[in-house]
Amino acid sequence: xxxxxxxxxxxEAAKGGYGVGAFNVNNMEQIQxxxxxxRETRSPVIVQASRGARSYSQDSYLFHLMxxxxxxxxxxxVAMHQDHGNSVATCKSAIDQGYTSVMMDGSLMExxxxxxxxxxxxxxxxxxxxxxxxxxxxxxxEIGTLGGIEDGHGAGGSGLxxxxxxxxxxxxxxxxGVDALAIAIGTxxxxxxxxxxxxxxxxxxxxxxxxxxxxxxxxxVMHGSSSVPKELQDIINQYxxxxxxxxxxxxxxxxxxxxxxxRKVNVDTDNRLAMTGAIRKVFAETPEKFDPRDYLxxxxxxxxxxxxxxxxxxxxxxxxxxxxxxxLSEMAKMYR
Ligand code: G3H
Ligand code: 13P
Ligand code: ZN
Numbered sequence: 001x002x003x004x005x006x007x008x009x010x011x012e013a014a015k016g017g018y019g020v021g022a023f024n025v026n027n028m029e030q031i032q033x034x035x036x037x038x039r040e041t042r043s044p045v046i047v048q049a050s051r052g053a054r055s056y057s058q059d060s061y062l063f064h065l066m067x068x069x070x071x072x073x074x075x076x077x078v079a080m081h082q083d084h085g086n087s088v089a090t091c092k093s094a095i096d097q098g099y100t101s102v103m104m105d106g107s108l109m110e111x112x113x114x115x116x117x118x119x120x121x122x123x124x125x126x127x128x129x130x131x132x133x134x135x136x137x138x139x140x141x142e143i144g145t146l147g148g149i150e151d152g153h154g155a156g157g158s159g160l161x162x163x164x165x166x167x168x169x170x171x172x173x174x175x176x177g178v179d180a181l182a183i184a185i186g187t188x189x190x191x192x193x194x195x196x197x198x199x200x201x202x203x204x205x206x207x208x209x210x211x212x213x214x215x216x217x218x219x220x221v222m223h224g225s226s227s228v229p230k231e232l233q234d235i236i237n238q239y240x241x242x243x244x245x246x247x248x249x250x251x252x253x254x255x256x257x258x259x260x261x262x263r264k265v266n267v268d269t270d271n272r273l274a275m276t277g278a279i280r281k282v283f284a285e286t287p288e289k290f291d292p293r294d295y296l297x298x299x300x301x302x303x304x305x306x307x308x309x310x311x312x313x314x315x316x317x318x319x320x321x322x323x324x325x326x327x328l329s330e331m332a333k334m335y336r
Pocket of ligand 3: 266
């Protein structure tokens with residue numbers, strides 16, 4: 001089947017009361033890992049590319065790999081999403097390329113670092129909604145800003161400085177018409193999220209529940225949702241890596257979020273850790289090897305394992321065959 005609208009995936013997830021993992025990709029092996037995990041668990045899935053990923057893969061390589069994925073896995077509904085679009089132009093170029101969903105992250109200015117004003121955020125997001133919906137493409141907006149500057153997405157700090165204000169979130173949705181809303185509840189991007197295991201209070205789950213009560217029909221998005229499992233950190237460190245002790249978002253907290261309106265769950269770091277650990281292991285144990293397939297295969301397998309586990313934990317497993325995809329042209333009519 002062709003790439004599916006993310007809106008449809010999330011509407012179905014809301015009906016079924018589950019979450020859908022949105023996994024970042026940069027290359028073929030990561031796409032293969034996700035698609036294999038989706039087939040094994042019979043999951044609909046969101047594949048997403050950051051601006052960095054698009055530039056790393058010269059854009060076209062990545063998009064064509066996604067087309068290959070739809071051909072090879074026709075039974076899997078898959079949406080292709082621009083992660084953290086920093087401007088209207090970035091979102092437009094993704095739509096022109098054929099992405100079925102875009103994030104306009106107007107919570108930050110175009111530099112991806114400086115927190116913006118509410119008015120700026122509404123203006124750019126509204127503009128993207130107009131051009132995306134006319135073509136049946138889904139839009140995710142963000143209100144409040146995440147922590148962490150490790151990967152260039154986030155306002156820095158701990159993630160608690162710019163939490164989402166529920167009233168402002170409601171006003172933002174009203175003024176922009178976004179399909180999905182990323183909220184800041186204390187998560188941040190990257191491996192170094194917390195220096196001890198976070199509780200529901202560290203993570204401001206009450207805030208999430210309050211936002212969901214005000215916006216029961218809006219699909220909420222949790223960024224920075226890697227759990228940073230100790231086992232994956234240990235493999236890296238066992239084979240010569242130097243990760244400092246760190247904690248991510250416990251899966252139970254994500255599941256609580258899913259019970260309260262979270263439909264899209266963004267995971268990148270856990271997959272990066274899994275692949276790197278597997279590659280380090282091959283290098284350390286068999287230093288005589290030099291065929292890239294000797295380490296990329298185990299890396300792909302390690303990522304597939306993490307993705308399949310998350311698919312089961314988020315509840316999307318088993319739902320791939322639940323619905324018939326609505327073409328983007330139909331989605332465009334529905335938005336009108
Ligand atoms: O939100 C960030 C994702 O982890 C992608 O990161 O910009 O390094 O590709 P990236
Ligand atoms: P992690 O760094 O926690 O995997 O978050 C990824 C993300 O939010 C991508 O937008
Ligand atoms: Zn993010």
